[in-house]
Amino acid sequence: MLGTTTTWATLGAIGMALGTLPPLWGWRTDPDRRTHYLVLAGVTGVAAVAYTLMAFDIGAVSASGRVVSIPRYVDWLITTPLILLFLAMLGETGRGSLLRLIVADVLLLVLGAVAVVIAGPIRWIAFAGGVFAFGVLVYELYGRIPRQATFSNERTRTLFITLRNLTIALWTLYPVVWILAPSGISLLTRDMTMLVIAYLDLISKAAFVALAVDGLATLAEDDAVDSEATPTAD
Numbered sequence: 317m318l319g320t321t322t323t324w325a326t327l328g329a330i331g332m333a334l335g336t337l338p339p340l341w342g343w344r345t346d347p348d349r350r351t352h353y354l355v356l357a358g359v360t361g362v363a364a365v366a367y368t369l370m371a372f373d374i375g376a377v378s379a380s381g382r383v384v385s386i387p388r389y390v391d392w393l394i395t396t397p398l399i400l401l402f403l404a405m406l407g408e409t410g411r412g413s414l415l416r417l418i419v420a421d422v423l424l425l426v427l428g429a430v431a432v433v434i435a436g437p438i439r440w441i442a443f444a445g446g447v448f449a450f451g452v453l454v455y456e457l458y459g460r461i462p463r464q465a466t467f468s469n470e471r472t473r474t475l476f477i478t479l480r481n482l483t484i485a486l487w488t489l490y491p492v493v494w495i496l497a498p499s500g501i502s503l504l505t506r507d508m509t510m511l512v513i514a515y516l517d518l519i520s521k522a523a524f525v526a527l528a529v530d531g532l533a534t535l536a537e538d539d540a541v542d543s544e545a546t547p548t549a550d
């Protein structure tokens with residue numbers, strides 16, 4: 317059984333479940349940043365459920381001779397907006413930019429899923445549309461948000477930049493894997509694709525969440541030092 321889709325999905329489920337523990341701990345201990353921690357727990361928590369379903373091969377649909385995993389795309393549709401929401405919360409850039417990010421994100425995922433299931437060359441047009449939407453998302457994260465952001469302090473800005481760079485670097489690999497996988501030119505088998513995507517998902521979710529929790533904990537320590545230094549200030 318080693319090396320099959322089931323094995324990688326099971327390992328993914330375990331990794332995501334473990335990755336949910338640090339934000340739950342933060343949620344209990346830091347009442348000032350409960351929403352931040354809840355968003356982070358959602359990222360890995362939802363993925364843990366999706367990977368459990370995939371480990372049991374639930375929700376795999378065949379179309380045009382290819383398999384699209386419904387739990388995978390539903391997971392992405394819920395959790396990638398949560399990742400973007402967390403980044404937008406750090407920058408406090410307002411609703412407009414969050415909306416642009418989420419519309420671009422949902423669009424690229426829907427186009428990617430459509431491109432898996434439809435037949436003929438038109439699927440490559442859907443894929444190209446997805447890549448274009450990804451370009452809009454990158455522009456927003458690299459260009460606009462850093463210009464408009466009102467970071468509450470330097471540490472928050474650094475945390476944003478670290479997490480944003482990790483996100484863009486890893487997300488860029490997904491369309492590359494899409495092309496190499498059975499969805500594209502079939503250079504990778506279905507098992508290998510599951511391994512590579514599980515690995516990418518673990519870094520872009522569990523590692524993102526771990527770094528974010530660490531960053532939030534440092535911000536909480538700073539708050540504590542500040543209030544000790546100026547006990548009368550609110």
Ligand code: RET
Pocket residue numbers: 363392395396424425427428429443446447450487488490491494516517518520521
């Ligand atoms: C697709 C194909 C269409 C073009 C593009 C894609 C990008 C997908 C991305 C997925 C990110 C998923 C993450 C999951 C975390 O667990 C849909 C493959 C651009 C960026 C971060």
